[in-house]
Amino acid sequence: MPENGKLREKVIVKGSNFGNDKSKVKVYFVDGASERLATIINLDNQTIYCLAPRQLPGENRIKVVVDDKEVITDEVFEYEQAQNVSTIAGTQNVRKSEDGTLAEASFEYTWGIGAVGNNTVLVFQRDNPRVRLVSVNDNKVATIHPGFKAGKPAVTKDRQKVYAIGWEGGHTIYMYTKGTGWAPTRIGQLGAQYAGRVLSAALDASEEWLYFVDANKKFARFNVTTQEIEDIATLDISGSLHSNGVYIVYHPIYDCFFMSNQLTYSVYRLEKDGKCQVFAGSSTQARVQDGYREDAYFAQPNGMAIDEDGNFFIVEGFKAYVLRKISVEDGYVSTVAGMVDVASQIDGTPLEATFNYPYDICYDGEGGFWIAEGWGQAVRKYAVE
Incomplete structure (x- = not known):
């Protein structure tokens, strides 16, 4: 009980032989996609008090595990999911680079963002280049690296380190660490062999190599410890890559990368050996259409999470201005927030909200998707609870 509720709802499970040691008991909410661990507040031999974890909307059964024994309830808990889009800092009507409180601070064109925990993100600004730290808990925006121009960063799984590759020129690589207050440290440089622009970097599961694609279709990697640079392949795909570069992201389930390209309106699956094929979208169709990934279309796919x-x-950017989702379960592509071809900055529910050229997105692991807006010059958040 109760039979339904939202995130962190207090749920009571009645039974017997639970014991009194919380360390020996686990409670999971089980839906069609996965099992999610609940936080146990207290228990006695016949009652467990726990908090509902974040889940997919719909029915969940509750599984209780004590030592090596488990049981799943016959009754179900109906999870009510809440979604909202909000502006964290910045506004489309102010084009400056001023630090201060969330309400006071302003941005110029932003196109890279990485979540580092505790409601904090690093934002990479294209115009008047700099790296900004945005902390909701501290109610502040601060410049931590003036003059550096980079796109999407790579964040380690423990969110203690962030890596970024310079957009053009010699492609200097910097590391930002939590222990130093996110101060930048230069750890290497790619050099002139990568004349094309580099907009995005991604770590694989080992977190030893920083992978990237330049605008000339070169797929390569940089060792963050030894500074070794290794060319992997020149991508065999039709069409050109966007001159500003492309976004890549690592997928831990598939153990490969995915790459978006504005000019071919597509998302590609990119293997570690450089094999590349269209995953969703079509190079001949620039529009927003939902459906299974073989039938869905994109207008201008940008950053991914x-x-x-x-x-x-x-x-999605130009002529779209929306947030799309590809379900890993069935490959269905849906539009989850924003209004197609409406470039503005309105907060609210996903059906009410609008975006002003969203350029990059990151996930904080706690239901928050943080968005760097280009034209909107703001940091937005799509929250799923």
Whole structure:
């Protein structure tokens, strides 16, 4: 009990032989996609008090595990999911680079963002280049690296380190660490062999190599410890890559990368050996159409993020201005927030909200998708609870 509720709802499970040691008991909410661990507040031999974890909307059964024994309830808990889009900092009507509180701070064109925990993100600004730290808990925006121009960063799984590759020139690589207050440290440079622009970087599961694709279709990697650079392949795909570069993201379930390209309106599956094929979208169709990934279309796919279940979230730019999702379960592509071809900045429910050229997105692991807006010059958040 109760029979339904939202995130962190207090749920009581009645039974017997639970014991009194919380360390020996686990409670999971089980839906069609996965099992999610609940937080146990207290228990006695016949009652467990726990908090409902974030889940997919719909019915869940509750599984109780004590030592090596388990049982699943016959009754179901109906999870009510709440979704909302909000502006964290910045506004489309102010084009400056001023630090201060969330309400006072302003941005210029942003196109890269990485979540580092505790309601904090690093934002990479294209115009008047700099890296900004946005902390909701501290109510502040601060410039931590003036003059550096980079796109999507790569964040380690423990969110203690962030890597970014310089967009053009010699492609200098910087590391930002939580222990130093996110101060930048130069750790290497790619050099002139990558004349094309580099907009995005991604770590694989080992977190030893920083992978990237330049605008000349070169797929390569940089070792963050030894500074070794290794060319992997020149991508065999039709059409050109966008001159600003492309976005890539690592997918832990598939153990490969996915790449978006504005000019071919597509998302590609990119293997570690450089094999590349269209995953969703079509180079001949620039429009927003939902459906299974073989039939769905994109107008201008930009930054991507992967949630804990393996679902893709992709922001779309020109002539779209929406947030799309590709379900890992069945490959269905849906529009989850924003209004197609409406470029503005309105907060609210996904059906009410609008975006002003969203350029990149990251996931914080706690139901929050943070969005860097280009034209909107703001940091937005799509929250799923």
